[in-house]
Amino acid sequence: MTTTKSSLLSPMWRLYIAAWLGYMLVVALVNQADTLVAGQFNPHLLWRSFISLAPSAGMLALLWPLSGWFDRRAVTGARRFAIHVVAALAFATYAHTVLIVTQKPPSHPLSWHIWPFLYNVMSYAVVAGVFHVVRANAAAQRQALAAQQAQTLLVAAELGALRSKLNPHFLFNTLHSIIALTQRNPQAAETALFQFSNMLRYVLDTERAGIDRVTLDAEFDFVRDYLELESLRLGARLQVEWDLDPTLGDCLVPALTLQPLVENSIKHAFNPFTRTGLLRIESRREPDTGLLRVTVRDDGPGAAPATIAASPGLGIRTIGRRLDLDYAGRAALRIDSRPGAGFAACVTLPTTP
Structure with a gap:
């Protein structure tokens, strides 16, 4: 019986998931900085903070396959921008809802709502922009490599054609000289x-x-x-x-x-x-x-x-x-x-x- 290996188990995906888990751990530790400084570290609170970050980090992590889907389907221009706007608003809304549930609003609720929401939109834009730049650079490198390989093949083909012209040229001229010599x-x-x-x-x-x-x-x-x-x-x-x-x-x-x-x-x-x-x-x-x-x-x-x-x-x-x-x-x-x-x-x- 044959088995197929999931793409999620490839080295690239394992490294990608590990990077996001590391990001979540760092943010959870930062959230527990006060307890660490006070010497009151609570592993249970750290774990809860880590788990609470999973949905928002997962949504951001999905931007990498989303950017790949854009490239494969040739989604560009206004359509790509519209999808990102909707996704950014959805991400910011979800992240802010989690914040409201887990924390009490201060005395100025309007500013407390606006700035975290804009921060989440900006976070989405930064991550999406980085991923698109990485994919664009990779695509440019692939195109440059393909162009270089095509040029190499073209040069090899032309060299072969030139040599195929030169050999008969030499043979014909030399035989012509020998034929002329036979007469004398x-x-x-x-x-x-x-x-x-x-x-x-x-x-x-x-x-x-x-x-x-x-x-x-x-x-x-x-x-x-x-x-x-x-x-x-x-x-x-x-x-x-x-x-x-x-x-x-x-x-x-x-x-x-x-x-x-x-x-x-x-x-x-x-x-x-x-x-x-x-x-x-x-x-x-x-x-x-x-x-x-x-x-x-x-x-x-x-x-x-x-x-x-x-x-x-x-x-x-x-x-x-x-x-x-x-x-x-x-x-x-x-x-x-x-x-x-x-x-x-x-x-x-x-x-x-």
């Missing part, structure tokens, strides 16, 4: 296919494992494989200089972040020309901020900022957007280029996640 040098194309299989394994392993961050050394190894493949096609035209800080190899970077930058230089600074070109790749730790800085620089024709912004290319735009989403403004992609002065893409990102 079949033996080199065969070597390129083996090189491409290593690169494909890197892409598939990170995709299958759901790994978005890899070490900088692993990303550089992937770039080296890509450059070796391209060197089979470009030959002596492709000159590469590496200037790496060996202490940064364990830093984590988004997978497939650097290869599109190198590919961009290959496409614009090497493919259209027969001359020898220089591609320089360097990693540094910025002295002022401690950020990791990776720069891919070529000595190609460069381009004006407006031309770069209007380019339909996917790689650089995707990398910039991934960094914005993944690091929430702590990472950036900067482009430094002008006509006739080469092209430099600089990625800066934190050395810790």
